Amino acid sequence: MRRVRTGALAIALAGAGVIAPAADYAHLPGGEFTSVLPQGATPGTTAVARVAPFELRATPVTRTEFRAFLALHPEWRRGRAPAVFADAAYLVDGPAADDGPDVADGRPVTEVSWFAAQAFCDSEGGRLPTWLEWEFAAAADETRADARGDPAWRQRILSWYAQPATAAPRDVGGPPDVHGVRDLHGLVWEWVDDFNALFVAGDSRNQGDPDTLRFCGAGAISMADRDNYAVLMRVALLSSLSAPDTLRTLGFRCVRPATGEPR
């Protein structure tokens, strides 16, 4: 397991008189990757995509971490963030910046909009992952960087989706995968930077080009790997969202560029 700490950022923040616990980022090597989304030159065709090395937050952002962000960025508090950036349910169940001091809450923050998630990642020198980065990370299991071909792996993930979402999410910190990343499956949905790039045709089984006027260039995308239901559900959910939307089961984590060779 390779792990990189945000030493430089923590020092910079400490120098500015701000106490911020260093977020835990894991190094992902990148490489050639076959996405469920077709990357080919023509619609519906698959091509291997190249993913550059990157660092990914080992866990989704927690409520404690988001509360610290709100204290520094009051413009993102519930009631302050403009409607165009966050819907009416934004942070409706907290956290609030003035919640009790230092009550640790390790549950993933949810009910955050895409704009708010972006602002958080921006505040720690990162950004939201692209779909391809997220999918690359989420292909791993405890021992393999790409476990997607394993029916047992698929079944394990699908069993989470089969559970009703009534129970509140547990704290972050599930078992680490081969990269040291936790909770990519089984906890919450997660925003990606290009969530509005994942649109699919109403009937993506149809390889024909259905609606060239509504979707310029090449029609809507068709799925390249129709058996990977767990990942396809992510795509379906994300592609149904608008940027100000919030959900009780939707959180996020950040990425930042790889700082060099993995340690």
Add this chain to the structure above:
Amino acid sequence: MTSLTRRDALGLFACAALAGAARAAVPVPGDSVYQLHLRLVDQDGHPFDWGSTRGAPVLASMFYTSCEMVCPLIFESIRRTVDAFDKPVRDKVRVVMVSFDPQRDTVPVLKETAARHHCDARWSLVRGTEADARRIAALLGIQYRRLASGEFNHSSVISLLDAEGRIVRRTTLVGDVDPALVAAAKSV
């Protein structure tokens, strides 16, 4: 009355300036796309602040120049929509077209595109960073994705913004004038 005295003119000028200042002092509404602050560049290479069209009704959409299929139709649709507006709206409307291909849509390319589509002074063809384009698309509810070929898939949406930057009407009708958009423009 014959003509304005110099003092009258100065007074009018002061009133106009005050009105402008008053507008600038009023906060942008929370549901306005002008909550986003971005500095873009237009087809003349001039800085273009997202939100600088506040005060005028706006037709906003996105495009990329190398698009051969729908993008020319979007320009055509907007041009015909503007022509269909009542004269007062037609005179003050602004058109803002944001490229989601800033790599290839450089200022000279934007300039040439504007000329090819007969865009007059009401039109601004603008470019920013890829992150800027992603944010504007999120605000306007436009989906797009770059293909390996360099082409883009994108949804075609034209938004009518009121003077405060609130989306009052959106249309996905391309290739023709959407009468609902023209009707909505009467009240902006």
